Amino acid sequence: MNAVLQILGLFFTAGLWQLALELGALLLLPALGGTISERSGVVNIAMEGMMLTGAFTAVVTDLVWHNALLATLAAAISGGLMALIHAVVSIRFRADQIISGFAINIFAFGLTTFLIDKMTNFQGAAHVPQAYTLPVITVPVLSNIPFLGQVLFQQNIMVYVALALLVGMNIMLFRTRLGLRIRAVGEHPQAADTAGINVYTLRYGAVIASGLLSGLGGAFLSIGINNVFLPNMTDGAGYIALAAMIFGKWKPFGAFVACMIFGIGEAIYANNSTIHISQYLLNTLPYILTIVVLAAFVGKSAAPAADGLPYEPGVE
Amino acid sequence: MTTPATSQRRPQAPIAPEIPERIQRVGKALVAPLASVLFAFAVGAIIILFSGGNPIEAYQGLFCGGLGVFCTGDTYGSVAAPYRISETLVFTTPLILTGFSVAIAFRAGLFNIGGEGQLIMGAISSAVVGIHFATWPGWLLLPATLLAGILGGAVWGGIVGVLKAYTGAHEVVTTIMLNYVAIFFLQYLVTGGPLQLPGQTQVSPPIGVGANLPKLFPQAAQVFGLPGSVYRVHTGIFIALICAGIFYFLLMRTTLGYEIRAVGQSQRAARYAGVSAQRTIVKTMLIAGAFAGLAGAIQTTGIYHNLPIGYQNDTTGFDAIGVALLGQNSAIGVILSAILFAALHVGSSVMQSNAGVPASLVAMLQGLILFSIAANFLRSMKLRLPALRQAPVGTAPLPPGVAAIETEMDSSAELDTDVKA
Numbered sequence: 001m002n003a004v005l006q007i008l009g010l011f012f013t014a015g016l017w018q019l020a021l022e023l024g025a026l027l028l029l030p031a032l033g034g035t036i037s038e039r040s041g042v043v044n045i046a047m048e049g050m051m052l053t054g055a056f057t058a059v060v061t062d063l064v065w066h067n068a069l070l071a072t073l074a075a076a077i078s079g080g081l082m083a084l085i086h087a088v089v090s091i092r093f094r095a096d097q098i099i100s101g102f103a104i105n106i107f108a109f110g111l112t113t114f115l116i117d118k119m120t121n122f123q124g125a126a127h128v129p130q131a132y133t134l135p136v137i138t139v140p141v142l143s144n145i146p147f148l149g150q151v152l153f154q155q156n157i158m159v160y161v162a163l164a165l166l167v168g169m170n171i172m173l174f175r176t177r178l179g180l181r182i183r184a185v186g187e188h189p190q191a192a193d194t195a196g197i198n199v200y201t202l203r204y205g206a207v208i209a210s211g212l213l214s215g216l217g218g219a220f221l222s223i224g225i226n227n228v229f230l231p232n233m234t235d236g237a238g239y240i241a242l243a244a245m246i247f248g249k250w251k252p253f254g255a256f257v258a259c260m261i262f263g264i265g266e267a268i269y270a271n272n273s274t275i276h277i278s279q280y281l282l283n284t285l286p287y288i289l290t291i292v293v294l295a296a297f298v299g300k301s302a303a304p305a306a307d308g309l310p311y312e313p314g315v316e
Numbered sequence: 317m318t319t320p321a322t323s324q325r326r327p328q329a330p331i332a333p334e335i336p337e338r339i340q341r342v343g344k345a346l347v348a349p350l351a352s353v354l355f356a357f358a359v360g361a362i363i364i365l366f367s368g369g370n371p372i373e374a375y376q377g378l379f380c381g382g383l384g385v386f387c388t389g390d391t392y393g394s395v396a397a398p399y400r401i402s403e404t405l406v407f408t409t410p411l412i413l414t415g416f417s418v419a420i421a422f423r424a425g426l427f428n429i430g431g432e433g434q435l436i437m438g439a440i441s442s443a444v445v446g447i448h449f450a451t452w453p454g455w456l457l458l459p460a461t462l463l464a465g466i467l468g469g470a471v472w473g474g475i476v477g478v479l480k481a482y483t484g485a486h487e488v489v490t491t492i493m494l495n496y497v498a499i500f501f502l503q504y505l506v507t508g509g510p511l512q513l514p515g516q517t518q519v520s521p522p523i524g525v526g527a528n529l530p531k532l533f534p535q536a537a538q539v540f541g542l543p544g545s546v547y548r549v550h551t552g553i554f555i556a557l558i559c560a561g562i563f564y565f566l567l568m569r570t571t572l573g574y575e576i577r578a579v580g581q582s583q584r585a586a587r588y589a590g591v592s593a594q595r596t597i598v599k600t601m602l603i604a605g606a607f608a609g610l611a612g613a614i615q616t617t618g619i620y621h622n623l624p625i626g627y628q629n630d631t632t633g634f635d636a637i638g639v640a641l642l643g644q645n646s647a648i649g650v651i652l653s654a655i656l657f658a659a660l661h662v663g664s665s666v667m668q669s670n671a672g673v674p675a676s677l678v679a680m681l682q683g684l685i686l687f688s689i690a691a692n693f694l695r696s697m698k699l700r701l702p703a704l705r706q707a708p709v710g711t712a713p714l715p716p717g718v719a720a721i722e723t724e725m726d727s728s729a730e731l732d733t734d735v736k737a
Contacts, residue, residue, distance in 0.1 A: 045488060085687075093691035098427050098488060100690050102637060107683025111363075113676035118367050122674070231676070239492045246489055280504035287493040287500075294490065295483040 007268055014150040016267050021151060024256070024263030025162035026225065029217030030241035031248070031255040032162075032169050033210030037083075038250055039173060040206035041186035043308040046086050046101035047214045048238025049108030050079040054218025056112040059126050059229035060119070068134045072158075072219040079215020080208045082108055087207035091200060094310035105238070113231040127228045134158055134224035158220040165213070170252040182206055186304035189311040199311050214238065243290045249302040262286050348692065349642050349653070355693065356684035363680065364673055374673040381666025382659030391670050398540035400662060402532075402549040406619065407632075407658035410435065412556040413611035414636035415654050416563045417473070417604040419645040421487075423567060424600040425580040430476055430491025432633025433498035434469040434605040438612025440502055441468025443511070443623035446523025446616060454526030461527045462555075462613045469609015470602045472498065477601025481594035487601075499628055506625050513622075520623035529618040552614040557651070559607065564647040566603070576600050608633060635661070638682045641689050657682070 010016045030047035037044035054075035062071035086104050090097040113124075120126055137160065139153035173179035182202055184192040189199045221237070222229050240262055247261075248254025265286035269279060335343075361371035373391060380387040382404050384397025414431040421428035442465035449457060472494060479485040503518075505511040511520040530551050533544040567573035575596045578586040583593045611632065616623065635657050642656070643649025660682075664675035 089687055089691045093693065095687075095690035095692070099637075099641065099686055102429070103683045103686035103690060105683075106634070106638075106679055106686065110676045110679025110681070110683055114363070114367070114674045114680060117674035117676065122668075236492075236496065243489050243493065246486065278504045278508055280500045280507065280509075284497045284500045287496045291479070291485070291490055291493050294485040295479050 010268060010271055014147045016264070016271065017151040018154065019267040019270060020260060020263040022155060022159055022225065022263070023266045024260040025155075025159040026217060026220055027237060027241045027244055027259040027262055028162045028166060028256055029158075029220065030210075030214040030238050031244045031259055032165055032252055033213035033217075034242055034245040035248075035250055035252055035255055036169065036173070036182065036206045036213075037210035038245065038307050039186045039304055040182045040203045041189060041304055041306040041309065041311070042087070042090055042203050042207050043097040044083075044086065044101055044207065044210050045098055045239070045242055046082065046104035046108075047210065047217075047241050048234055048236065049101075049105035050082045050211045050214035051218040051221065051238045051241075052105075052112050052232070052234045053082045053108045054079040054215030055222035055233055056116065056218070056229050057215070058219035058223045059128055060115075062128045062132050062223050063126065066132050068132055068223055071132075071223055072134065072216065075219035075222075076212045076215040079213070079218060080211040083208050083211020083214070084204075086211075087204050090310065091203050091207070094312070097308050097310075109232055112229075116229060116231060125228055125230050128223055130227055132223070133227045134220065156220070156224045158216070158224045161216070162220075166252050166256055173252065183304070185311075186306055189306050189309075193311075193313060203311070214241075217241075240286075243294075246302075247290060247293055250304060258290075261289065265289075345644060345646075345649075348689065349644065349649070351693075352642065352685050352688035353656070355688040356681045359684050360677060360681050364677065367673075369673045370671065373671045374667050374677065377667030377671045377673070378660055378663035378678075380663065381670075382661070382663030392666070395666060395670075396542060399542060399546055400666070402547040403662045404655065404658045405549045405553050407661050408654050409550075409552045409556045409618070410611035410615055410632045411636060411639050411654035411658050412651055413559060413614070414608045414633050415639035415643060415650040416559060416647075417469075417606075417608035417611070417633075418636045418640035419643065419650055420563065420567065420576065420600060420607065421604045422640055422645045423580045424576045424597060425583070426480065426487050426597065426600060426604075428473070428476070428491060428601070428604050429488055429637065430473065430494050430633070431604075431608045431611075431636045432630065433491065433495035434472045434608035435612040435615070435630075435633050436495075436498040436502055436627050437472040437605075438465035438469035438609025439616050439620075439627065440498075440505065440511075440612070440623060441465055441609070442527075442613035442616045443520055443523060446527040447511070447521050447622075450522075450524030450527075452524060452526060457524050457526040458529070458617065461523065461617055462610065465609045465613020465616065466606045467609065469612060470606040473601040473603075473605020473608065474598065476605075477598035480601070481597040495633070502623070502627055503625060506623055511623055518625040522622045523616065527617050528621055529614065548619060550618040552618040555610070555614060559610070560647045560651055563607075563650075572596075572599060608636075635682065638686055642685055 030051050033050070034044050034047055057078035058071045058075035061074040062068060065071065082104055086097075086100055089095045089100045089103075116126060117124060134157050136154065137157050143149040143153040145153070173183065181192065181197050184195075185197060185199050185202045193199050217237070218234070221234065226233070241259070244258035244262060245255045247258035248256070269283055357375065361375070364371040364374050376386050376389075376392060379385050380392040380395050380397075381400055384395075384400045387393065387395045387397055414435055417431045417434060418428050442461040445464040446457065446461040449460065452460070476487050476490050476494065479490050480487045506518050506520050513519055513521045531544075531547065532549045532551060532553075533539045533547045535545045537544045539547060567576065575586065575591045576599075578589055578591050579593050579596045579600075586593055586596070639650055639653045639657050642653035643651070660678045664678040667673050667677070668675040
């Protein structure tokens with residue numbers, strides 16, 4: 001009972017919400033990536049690997065050029081390249097998309113660990129000086145608002161980027177012709193093809209976009225929240241983003257809500273020293289919650305109809 | 317990954333008329349996995365070359381360190397081959413069992429990424445019984461601990477099956493979530509939880525001596541020039557081999573096996589044949605969990621003899637996905653690929669320490685094997701062959717990456733979308 005009260009007390013501190021938004025934004029980037037990929041009909045469980053690749057590339061680029069923005073750009077591109085492999089294997093070779101995505105995750109883990117071991121002579125970690133990391137932006141005036149100022153207007157630059165991308169993605173998917181086409185390709189590729197839409201181009205684009213977004217998430221992790229690359233440092237964040245996407249019923253704002261739930265869970269976990277309950281039991285809560293929500297509310301109807309099915313012209 | 321249906325549909329030129337059909341079939345089944353492994357090693361060699369290493373020396377290290385072969389020269393001359401083989405068998409045992417866990421789920425059209433969580437729950441349950449009833453005699457305690465592991469894993473897999481069958485929750489997400497729950501639960505148990513050994517951190521008390529699986533070699537004697545106590549290989553490998561027989565019999569000779577395969581081929585067709593897809597999915601996941609749980613129980617009774625926190629770095633349940641796919645979800649195939657994956661895993665440390673090539677090369681190789689199997693590059697190459705023959709002289713075939721950009725619009729019926737065997 002005492003522990004519950006302590007957790008409830010945390011909700012009245014701005015620090016908890018500030019951290020929750022930061023961690024939520026970290027998950028939001030790959031979750032948005034998963035959303036666009038699956039809306040186009042390509043199942044993507046490879047956000048984990050693409051994020052890890054981005055995190056690695058960001059640190060290496062930052063160490064060479066001492067420019068966090070350039071490093072972030074490089075991270076996005078590296079994530080996009082990983083996504084291109086997934087796209088080629090699953091669209092061109094019509095492979096099982098889950099196996100291909102899983103292979104990306106293992107391959108990216110192997111590749112980044114291999115390279116960091118080679119570069120650091122088996123030290124296994126590469127640090128970036130704090131001066132070259134992504135900056136925290138304190139918005140003048142607005143950040144002085146009590147409580148909300150700290151939560152909303154004293155955040156890492158990538159938090160703002162993620163929120164902007166969230167709004168942009170929602171408008172793109174549901175308010176533009178391009179979004180309509182992407183959704184059509186994911187729901188009924190045969191019909192879309194008949195209407196003159198190039199199924200393959202849109203799917204390649206959507207999968208690569210998911211890699212760019214996940215790569216951004218990786219950069220946020222390694223040179224925004226941290227200033228180091230460690231082997232397997234994403235530690236399942238890409239998988240959580242996948243769950244958040246499904247949890248949010250393949251909608252950007254739904255995914256955001258789910259990411260915030262995970263963010264709050266992790267922020268509580270980060271404050272565990274003040275709570276007298278096993279940190280490990282506490283840590284299981286977001287995962288159990290995901291299963292419960294998935295089982296109780298989402299069901300199987302929410303996924304795009306052609307999600308996971310390779311497209312073959314002329315085959316119904 | 318070629319389903320029997322595909323090979324029947326496609327008229328194929330006989331390899332040679334005098335070779336019996338049975339051998340032809342075995343040969344054909346071996347082509348795709350072997351090609352995948354070769355593909356992975358070839359790409360791996362390129363990566364090693366680019367990173368300034370020597371691929372031949374690296375692969376020699378993998379095979380010497382994993383299988384005790386090619387242990388020659390200055391780099392590997394001193395490696396103790398019998399010990400390396402023993403270590404490979406130690407890793408093969410849980411890989412075979414979790415491989416069956418993934419494979420049986422694949423046969424029903426389910427993707428079980430949860431082998432790791434099921435293995436951990438098996439390890440926890442068996443440790444609980446092994447510790448709690450430590451005073452029981454061995455003939456009772458050992459079966460009880462193994463059974464507890466089977467049950468623990470089955471429950472963890474069964475949850476996934478029930479959720480999938482009755483709510484439609486996708487098994488990929490639920491298994492990933494349950495993996496996390498299992499690992500955090502284990503950490504809780506041995507870090508301040510009820511299973512922590514008093515005065516120690518992050519480890520449980522030992523299980524009863526009667527629950528220890530016998531080692532393969534006498535501990536006191538000299539075995540292959542080394543003291544017998546260095547060999548960790550234990551009789552659990554025989555349990556895994558017995559399970560191979562059970563896996564084959566269950567899948568191929570029982571009604572349940574037929575139902576599992578029917579649901580995997582087509583849920584709708586299975587329904588017409590009077591098979592309840594829902595109940596079959598639950599049963600399949602129970603069995604899948606049981607195999608993985610037994611793997612955890614064997615780790616407890618054969619290797620650790622307690623519940624260590626080290627499972628947080630264990631990847632057996634994930635490697636099992638590669639094992640099942642490379643083994644084409646068959647009993648013999650899973651055994652062979654489990655030996656390969658275990659040898660790679662065990663050999664990687666020798667390769668790293670003696671040749672300076674990072675051990676994580678093995679993860680890359682696994683990823684490449686999976687790509688190659690999933691994409692079935694061989695089949696695509698075969699389909700492209702006529703086009704290549706017609707190409708004008710001097711035109712090099714496009715590499716897969718470039719060729720992929722041009723979207724192939726042939727509506728050949730040979731390109732079946734069904735990848736899962």
